[in-house]
Amino acid sequence: MLAACASITPVAYSGLESSSYLAPNPGDAGGRMPYRYVTPVDWRAYDSAILEPVAIYRGADQQFGDMSEADKQTLAGYMRDRFTAELSRRFAFVGEPTPGTLRIRLTLTGAKTNTPVLGTLSRFDLAGGVYNGVQAVRGGEGAMTGAVVFAVEIHDASTNKLLAAYVEKQYPNAYNISASMGALAAAKVGIDKGAEELAGRLR
Numbered sequence: 001m002l003a004a005c006a007s008i009t010p011v012a013y014s015g016l017e018s019s020s021y022l023a024p025n026p027g028d029a030g031g032r033m034p035y036r037y038v039t040p041v042d043w044r045a046y047d048s049a050i051l052e053p054v055a056i057y058r059g060a061d062q063q064f065g066d067m068s069e070a071d072k073q074t075l076a077g078y079m080r081d082r083f084t085a086e087l088s089r090r091f092a093f094v095g096e097p098t099p100g101t102l103r104i105r106l107t108l109t110g111a112k113t114n115t116p117v118l119g120t121l122s123r124f125d126l127a128g129g130v131y132n133g134v135q136a137v138r139g140g141e142g143a144m145t146g147a148v149v150f151a152v153e154i155h156d157a158s159t160n161k162l163l164a165a166y167v168e169k170q171y172p173n174a175y176n177i178s179a180s181m182g183a184l185a186a187a188k189v190g191i192d193k194g195a196e197e198l199a200g201r202l203r
Contacts, residue, residue: 112187114183
C-alpha cells in the first residue's frame, strides 16, 4: 500500500526541444536521471550564462496530476530563485550571447505534493517507519511524500549547439521529516538538490 502511494516515473517529454536527443541513461540505477544527452564538453571554457525563465511544461505527457496552477507557479518561481542562487556562484549572468557563455533552459515537467498528515505520520508508524528506513538506505522515495521532475537543456549561447540535456527526478531523503510538512515542502527540497547538483556538474 505504501509503495503504491509513490511515484512519478519521468519520460522523455515529447514537447522538449531536446526530446529527440534524450536517451535512456544506462548509469542511472535509482531513476533520478532516467534520460540524458551528453557531449564532450570542457565546462571550464564557460564563465558566463544566460538563464532562461523557468517554463512550466504543458504537453500531454506532463506529470502534475491534479496540482493547481498556483502550486505550479510557486514551484517554478522557487526553481528560478534556487537555480539562480547556485549558478551565480559559478557563472556571471549576462543578457547577450558571447563566446564562453552557456544558455540554460529549465522546464518544470511534473511534481506531486505531500499527502497531508499521512506523509508525516508515515515516518513514525511501524509500517511507514520500516518502509522509509529501507528507502532512506537505498536513496529512494519516502511513502506519501512529494517529488519534482524537471528538464535541463544546456546550449552554447553563441552557436546554439546543444551541449547537454537531461530529465531529473528529485525528492528528499525518506527520513527528512521537515520535508514532509507542507504540501510543497518535498518538491522544494528536490529543487534545492537539483540546483546544487547542476552547479556541481558544471564546475
